[in-house]
Amino acid sequence: MLKNSRGCRSAPSWARGIGKSLGCVAALALTLGLSAWAGAGPVGAQEAAGKLALVGGMLLDGYEAPPIHHAAILIEGDRIVAVGPASEIEVPADATVIDTSGMTMLPGLIDLHVHLMIMGHGEYTDWFPIFTGRMEELMAISAKQLLLAGVTTAVDLGAPLEILDVRDRIDTDEIPGPRMIVSGPWIARRPWAALPDYFQYGISSPEEAAQKTQELIEAGVDVIKTWAGMTEDDIRAVVEVAHRRGVQVHSHLYEPEAIWGAIRGGTDVIQHAGSGGNPPYSDELIAEIAHRVRNSKIAARQFIEANVVLGMGTDSGSPTNFHTESAWREISALVVNGNPLFDINVLGYVERVIKGGIVYK
Numbered sequence: 001m002l003k004n005s006r007g008c009r010s011a012p013s014w015a016r017g018i019g020k021s022l023g024c025v026a027a028l029a030l031t032l033g034l035s036a037w038a039g040a041g042p043v044g045a046q047e048a049a050g051k052l053a054l055v056g057g058m059l060l061d062g063y064e065a066p067p068i069h070h071a072a073i074l075i076e077g078d079r080i081v082a083v084g085p086a087s088e089i090e091v092p093a094d095a096t097v098i099d100t101s102g103m104t105m106l107p108g109l110i111d112l113h114v115h116l117m118i119m120g121h122g123e124y125t126d127w128f129p130i131f132t133g134r135m136e137e138l139m140a141i142s143a144k145q146l147l148l149a150g151v152t153t154a155v156d157l158g159a160p161l162e163i164l165d166v167r168d169r170i171d172t173d174e175i176p177g178p179r180m181i182v183s184g185p186w187i188a189r190r191p192w193a194a195l196p197d198y199f200q201y202g203i204s205s206p207e208e209a210a211q212k213t214q215e216l217i218e219a220g221v222d223v224i225k226t227w228a229g230m231t232e233d234d235i236r237a238v239v240e241v242a243h244r245r246g247v248q249v250h251s252h253l254y255e256p257e258a259i260w261g262a263i264r265g266g267t268d269v270i271q272h273a274g275s276g277g278n279p280p281y282s283d284e285l286i287a288e289i290a291h292r293v294r295n296s297k298i299a300a301r302q303f304i305e306a307n308v309v310l311g312m313g314t315d316s317g318s319p320t321n322f323h324t325e326s327a328w329r330e331i332s333a334l335v336v337n338g339n340p341l342f343d344i345n346v347l348g349y350v351e352r353v354i355k356g357g358i359v360y361k
Contacts, residue, residue: 057100078356108152113313116142120322143177145323189229206237235265
């Protein structure tokens with residue numbers, strides 16, 4: 001996520017909307033023409049540019065502000081320090097310049113629901129024998145695929161604890177990938193039968209749910225995910241432990257009564273509500289979600305029409321939902337070869353990715 005604007009240089013009034021989106025952390029996914037930067041390194045190269053300037057493209061900020069034509073973005077280290085019309089941005093003589101003329105520049109994508117442990121396979125029962133024993137290797141491949149598709153921050157909501165090592169290796173630039181926020185194994189009353197227990201913790205009581213939550217937090221997860229069959233008391237027990245440690249709880253839900261129970265139990269984020277072929281929810285439930293639950297991944301048009309604030313979560317990695325294309329199919333924030341205001345399909349051609357001041361592609 002693009003955040004932490006402390007230390008940013010002051011911006012003119014026209015840039016305030018862009019400042020909200022870009023903040024100061026350099027996270028851009030760039031889809032440029034093949035000849036846009038002849039000096040580009042190989043895919044996955046991790047060489048910090050020091051000072052980097054993206055000059056000439058049209059800039060969209062994601063806040064529906066008018067686009068800035070012939071714009072420039074200046075990055076120093078891992079910080080975006082200036083954004084605006086190229087005529088108003090002084091590019092240092094020692095900066096590496098990437099010509100984005102004819103392109104569109106946007107912030108990197110944030111995907112609020114991914115799974116690095118799966119890669120768009122067919123049958124789960126066929127996939128996990130392949131995955132078991134190669135966990136970190138395959139999750140690292142998934143992370144690289146997401147980053148090179150333009151996802152610079154992702155929330156993983158179901159994986160073995162080995163994902164913590166993958167997250168940490170990404171943070172130290174040992175391997176390429178988005179900034180990862182991870183839950184590790186989910187907690188469920190009804191674990192997924194016939195599939196490994198290393199990514200799902202089965203429980204039979206609120207006390208056991210609280211214990212598993214504590215174990216996950218001590219292991220180093222960033223968020224907690226609850227899965228199928230959790231009662232209101234189960235979720236309340238999870239929330240009480242998690243919130244004491246400043247950890248948010250995501251809940252996998254479909255049915256209206258299960259959603260009500262999670263809301264009453266204090267869950268922070270509802271995942272999947274509105275999908276799965278459910279009938280329309282009541283106006284009362286929609287209003288409750290709109291007022292109390294943040295960053296929900298809700299697909300139903302009724303929530304959009306009710307002006308609920310939505311966050312994009314693709315369930316990337318699930319069958320036929322490949323990391324290489326899941327995000328751009330939903331919504332995008334990239335620098336692209338073309339104008340997505342006229343042709344959204346241009347967002348599928350990512351040829352340059354910059355995260356934290358490092359050119360990864």
